Amino acid sequence: MEVDFSNIKVIGFDADDTLWVNETYFREAEEKFASLLDGYETKNTIDQELFKMEMKNLGIYGYGIKGFVLSMIESALELSNNKVPQETMTEILDLGKNMISHPVELLEDVKEVLERLSKEYRLIVLTKGDLLDQERKLEKSGLSQYFHHVEVLSDKKEINYKNLLDHLEIEVTEFLMIGNSLKSDVLPIMNIGAQAVHVPFHTTWQHEEVSNDEYDDNHLTLNKLSDVLKYFN
Structure with a gap:
């Protein structure tokens, strides 16, 4: 042209x-999130439900890591029927903190x-x-x-x-x-x-x-x- x-x-x-680089770190966090919840659902289902949650929350939280972390927390509660351990919730929060502090x-x-x-x-x-x-x-x-x-x-x-x-x-x-x-x-x-x-x-x-x-x-x-x-x- x-x-x-x-x-x-x-x-x-x-x-x-x-x-x-940005999206790479989101994909890595999604992989770790799926591993944290593999006792409740398959990886494919976890990935799909997290994306649905992100889309549902997009108008509330907007784009970015903080909204992503909140969507992970909400997804973890739903996928586990509110049984996800406190230690797992802490690990999810740490995923977000590590993304924010990652070198550019x-x-x-x-x-x-x-x-x-x-x-x-x-x-x-x-x-x-x-x-x-x-x-x-x-x-x-x-x-x-x-x-x-x-x-x-x-x-x-x-x-x-x-x-x-x-x-x-x-x-x-x-x-x-x-x-x-x-x-x-x-x-x-x-x-x-x-x-x-x-x-x-x-x-x-x-x-x-x-x-x-x-x-x-x-x-x-x-x-x-x-x-x-x-x-x-």
Whole structure:
């Protein structure tokens, strides 16, 4: 496809699994959670029930580790018929604390990309999740210096992007979003008239998957973040 970024003045970056590793730690926690409860149900059932609980609670807790931990606790109580031992509950809480305190692992060539693009473009972070956790990760990452603005959104739908761009006085035709999620970082951006680049991560949360009916290939897909530099002078 033909790519023209000549009008771009502002570039937005997703954070989790675009700048640094995130989903991997959720999958690891899910594996450990299933092991803690394997006396009550099969792993497949535990995984399914946890996901259902996350979806039920999403409107209450939002995205992020804290909501995930609360959903694990609630799932453990339901799956065990309220018989799960106190020691197991403590281990579930420790899973969440370990996720929050985990060192930030930058993805390949992130600093090089930001260093190059920040010299010519206004860069911003647009991410979902828990505000405190995302601020903590950004500080640990050492990337703050490259960004003019950081926004932690409750969700990434068309209206969220439109309201933010209006607030920051950014023209949609001058904005480019880069992220790993088609559902959150690409499709809603394209629907409001901006451009997007998809850089897939090897692991995708089930909630972020899109159906064939939703898929739109009118965007640039790259194997790694540094490949985007080929499209800028």
